[in-house]
Amino acid sequence: MSKSLELEDVTATAPCCAPLGGPPLAEDEAVELARVFKALSDPVRLRLLNLIASSAGGEACVCDLTTPFDLSGPTISHHLKVLRQAGLITGERRGTWVYYRPVPTAITRLSTLFTLPPTP
């Protein structure tokens, strides 16, 4: 098994990047993409990713990610794990604290997904 904080990155196996208006999605691609969107389908996780992605220094300490929410520590930890397993963020432990940062390639590729051809 992977060690605690290492990312079991789902996106690593499937490239996928063609826009939704493009060629038909293969079943595998659809399954993998769906997992990423499932990670984004919760308000708390969206705000967490937003907090992390907008943090000065490009990373955020978990200790700063817990206070903005009216939720228990384990729940925040759970949501961070989901985002991690979707390949959207990575976590690193430095001393006592754990820092999370976004994975730019994983986020940027979603941008191209929603690019539509100009209506002629």
Next chain:
Amino acid sequence: MSKSLELEDVTATAPCCAPLGGPPLAEDEAVELARVFKALSDPVRLRLLNLIASSAGGEACVCDLTTPFDLSGPTISHHLKVLRQAGLITGERRGTWVYYRPVPTAITRLSTLFTLPPTP
């Protein structure tokens, strides 16, 4: 109430478009966005949206959306409803058949969401 096929569009109420790396998402925006991503968090719905968005003529008949899947009619109907309620597609009945088309503004705004500032 709205009549059968009219879209109870969720996105109509919330604009929201700033990139994830931008200012903090308000709780309401996060909730609304999460609903859109929940609609995208299923492989079947992703492939449906892909089929619809890539259809010649800009629309697809439900009759053509059922056959590619090994699922019952009602299940496909359910998934189309979820996409409709998320504001991602609209449906229109013409005679015997129902045609679905993508909602470009709803899709395009997601593209900007995932735009990250260049790392300096």
Next chain:
DNA sequence: CATCTAATTTGACATCTATCTATCCAGAAA
């Protein structure tokens, strides 16, 4: 070593979701 703190994991529980079958509705065509 013992202790303290930050964070994750475990286990439980209520709620939500994808799917099916059966039924219903809306037009078209007898």
Next chain:
DNA sequence: TTTCTGGATAGATAGATGTCAAATTAGATG
């Protein structure tokens, strides 16, 4: 009107998900 067909709705069920309290792990510090 009656009948047929495409599609949506209703109701049921197995499985997934968000949440918390309690237990656990990883470093730091005494």
